Amino acid sequence: MMAPLAFAWRTLVRQPARSALGVLGVAAVGALLLDMLLLSEGLVLSMRELLDRMGFDVRVTAGEALPGAGPDIANATAAAAAIAALPSVRRVTSIRSEDAELRFRDQRVDGVFLGVGADARLWTIVRGREPTAPREVVVNQYAAETLRIEPGATLTLSAYCGTEDAAPPALSFRVSGVAELPFERPGTASGATLLADLEAACGEPGAGLADFLAVTSAGDASAAAAAIAAARPDLTAFTNDQLIGRMQQGGFTYFRQISTVLATITMTFALLLITVLLTVSVNQRLGEVAALRALGFSQRRVVLDVLCESALIVGTGGALSVPIGLLLAGWLDAILKRMPGIPTQMHFFVFEPEALGIHAGLLAATALLAAAYPMRVVARLPIAATLRNEVIS
C-alpha cells in the first residue's frame, strides 16, 4: 500500500500549486462541515450541560409549559414538602424569579431577581461569599460593573412581582458576593438571594409562589418524575431528558435543520469539486498512465494511485480543517450569541468527539466517491490507443 501512496504523493508534489489549492479548498469545506456538525447538536448539548450542572434532574411546573414559561405554582412550600417526602426524591428547592430594579447611589439598572430555597446554591461565586444572613444578595458580573459595586456594598432593590402596576417596596440588600448565575443573559443585571428575601422584596412575605420546583432524585429521575406526577396530578414533572426533548421540538430545530441543509450542500460541493479536480488531473495525465501500464503497472495499481491521490488531498485538507473549523466555530458562536435571550453559558457550537468521527467518516466517503469516476477512467484506459494518440499529437 505504501508504494501507491508514495507515488500519489510524488504526483501531487510535482504540481504544487494545484495540489496546495485542492488541499486548501478541502480544508475550507471541511471546516464548514465540522462546524455544521457541531451546530447540529450544539444547543442541545449546551442546554443539557447547563441543566445537569445545576444538580437537579427533575423540574416541576404548574402547567404544561416549560419551567419559567408558565403560571406560578401556588402553595409551593406545601408542594415542595409533599414532593420531598417521596422516597424517590432526595431534595426539593423552590425557584422564583421576578423583574427588578437595582440601585446603588446614583446608578440604577433593570434586571432579574432570583429567589431560591434555603438549601440551594445555584450559582458559582466569583468574588465574596454566599448570602447566608437575611437581606444578603449575590449579583452577577454585569450588575457589579454597571452599578460599580463590590461585595460589602448595600444596594436598593425593587422587585416587580404583581400583575398590576403597583409601586414595589424598595428594600436594602447587602451584596455578599459576585457570582455567575444560571441562565444569566449577557447585558442583563441579575441578583439572587433566598426565596424568603425575594418574597419580602415583592411585599408578599410567605406568599409561597414559585416558578418551578427543582428536584434531585434519589437516583432514578424517571421514577421520581412518575412518583411526583402520581402524588401531585395538578403539577407537571419534567426530567432533564424530557425538557431537552421539548426544546428540541421547539426553536432548537431551526439550527439543526439549517446545519443539515448546509452540511449536505457543503458535502455535495466538496464531492463535485474534488471529482472535477481529479478528473481533469487524470485526463491531463492519460498518456503518462498508459505509459505506466505499458511498463507493467497493473490496472489495480493505477486505480489505487488515483484513489491515494484523492485520499491525500482530502486527508491533508481534512486534518487542516479541524483547527480551522474550531477557530471558525468560535467566531460563528460569538456571532450567534448576540441573539437576545441567549444565556451567557449557552453555546451554539459544542465540540464532541462523535462529531469529529462523523466528520472523518464523511470526508473519507467524499474521497472515495470523488475518486470513483477518475478511477473508472484510468481502469478502462485503452493502453495502445492512448499511447498512439500521444505520439501522433
Added chain:
Amino acid sequence: MKARLLVLAVLLAVTAGLPHAQTPEAPTILVTRQLAERDGLAVGDHVRLAPDSKGARVQTFRVAGIYEPTPDPMRLGSVPLAVRMHLPDLLRLTRDPSVPEGAEHIEAINIALVDPADAEAFSRDLNARAVGASSQPTRRPASFGTTFVVLERFHTAIAAVTILAATVFLLALTIMLVEERRETVGVLRLIGLPARRILLQVLVEGVVVAGLGALFGLALALGSEGLINRFFQWRYDTALVFVRITPRVAAICLAIAVPLGAAATVAASWALLRRTGLRLARR
C-alpha cells in the same frame, strides 16, 4: 394573561370532542388553522372553553371562522393553537366570581391616534391625567429585529467561508485548465500576439464563463427557492417565507461571482503568460 390563554388553548383540546348542548346564541370565536386541523374543528362547531384546566365555569362557543395566524418568526417551532374571541366574552369567561362585572382587569388598551406624530405628547398628557395607568408610545422593543440581524450576520459569515472555499477550488481548476492550453498559448505567442492581447482574451473568456455560471447558479437558486420554502413551511407548519431571491440578492451574487471567476482565470493565466513562447510551445 399569557398563562390564561395557554390554559384556554389546552382546555379547548380537551373539551372540543365532548358532547354538548347546541346553543344557537353561543358567542363566537375564531380558531387558528392549526388548532382546527389538530382537533378536527369546522365552522359552525360548538366548543366548550374554561379558564382553568379543571373545567370550572365552562362556557360554550361557536366557531365562526378559521384563521391563518400572522407568522411570527420569534415563535418558530411552536404550533399556534389559539382562539380569538370578543373582549367582553373573554372577560365574562375569565372573571373571578368575586369581581363584579365591569371591574375586570385588562392588561392594555391600544390607541390609534389621528396623527401618529402626536404619540409622545399624547402619552405625556395621559400619564398626567390618568392616575394608575401608564401610557407609552408604541415602539419596537430593542430586541426586535436583533435576532434577524444576528441570523443575517451568521449567514453572511457562512457565505463568506463558502465563497473562500469556492475561490480556492476555482483557482485550482483554472490553473489546470490554463495548463491544458499551454501549447495553444505558446503558438499564439510565437505567431506574434502580445501577452497583453492573450490576457485580454482570457479575461473576456473568464467573464463570459463566470457570467454564465452565475446565471446558472441563480436559476438553480430560483428553482430550489420554492422547494426549500415548501419544506420548511411544512416542517414548522407556518406561512413564513424562509428563502427569497430578491433582485438585490441576485445582484450581489452576480457582483461577487463574475469578478471572482474572471479574476481567478486571469490570475491562473498570469503565471503562464510570463513564460516565453518557445518555452510554452515545447513538448
